[in-house]
Amino acid sequence: MLSVALVEDSPAIRRRLQSLLEGIDGVSVVGHAEDVGGAVALLDASRPDVVVLDVALRDGDRGMTVLQFLRRAHPSTEVIAMSNFSWHAMKQGFIDAGAAAYFDKATEFQAARDWIEARSRRGRDSVNASSPAVCCADSIDAAGATPPKRSQPGEGPCRARQRSQDEP
Numbered sequence: 001m002l003s004v005a006l007v008e009d010s011p012a013i014r015r016r017l018q019s020l021l022e023g024i025d026g027v028s029v030v031g032h033a034e035d036v037g038g039a040v041a042l043l044d045a046s047r048p049d050v051v052v053l054d055v056a057l058r059d060g061d062r063g064m065t066v067l068q069f070l071r072r073a074h075p076s077t078e079v080i081a082m083s084n085f086s087w088h089a090m091k092q093g094f095i096d097a098g099a100a101a102y103f104d105k106a107t108e109f110q111a112a113r114d115w116i117e118a119r120s121r122r123g124r125d126s127v128n129a130s131s132p133a134v135c136c137a138d139s140i141d142a143a144g145a146t147p148p149k150r151s152q153p154g155e156g157p158c159r160a161r162q163r164s165q166d167e168p
Helices: 009-022 036-046 062-072 088-096 109-122
Strands: 002-007 026-031 050-054 077-082 101-104
Touching: 002 009, 002 036, 002 109, 009 026, 009 050, 009 109, 026 036, 026 109, 036 062, 050 062, 050 109, 062 077, 062 088, 077 109, 088 101, 101 109
Parallel strands: 002 026, 002 050, 050 077, 077 101
Antiparallel strands: none
C-alpha cells in the first residue's frame, strides 16, 4: 500500500485530491496538514511514501520549507509539488530542491493523480532516494525544458533522472 500525505491549506482542494487518490487501488491517504508545523508533525508520525505539497501554505508558510525538512529528515519520501504558480523558476526551484514532480493546480489534477497511480504500481522497493524520477505533465524535466504533456513517470518524454552523489 502506497501511503500519501496531503500538505494543502485549501479544504476544497484537499477534498478533491483525497477523492481522486482514494479511487486508486493500493493508495491510502494517511492525513493532511495546512501549515509547516502541522506538516512536520504529520510527516514525522506517518512517514508517508509520497507527499502532495502545496507551494504556498496557510499564514504565509512556504511549501519549500516542508520540502527541505523532508530532504533532511525523510529523504526517501517522494514529493510532488502542486501550485497555481506556473512560473518556470518556481518549478525549477522545487525540482532542484528534490521534488519528484511539479503540477499546475489549474490544469493538472488528473496528471498528478496519474503520477501517483504509476508510482503505486512501481512499488516502494524500486525507489532509491538518491535517484528520484523528475517528471512530467506541463512540469519541467531535469534539463529545464518543458516536455510535451504526459502524466506518468518513465513514459514518453518523462524520464528518470539519476542524481549524482555530489548534488544536494
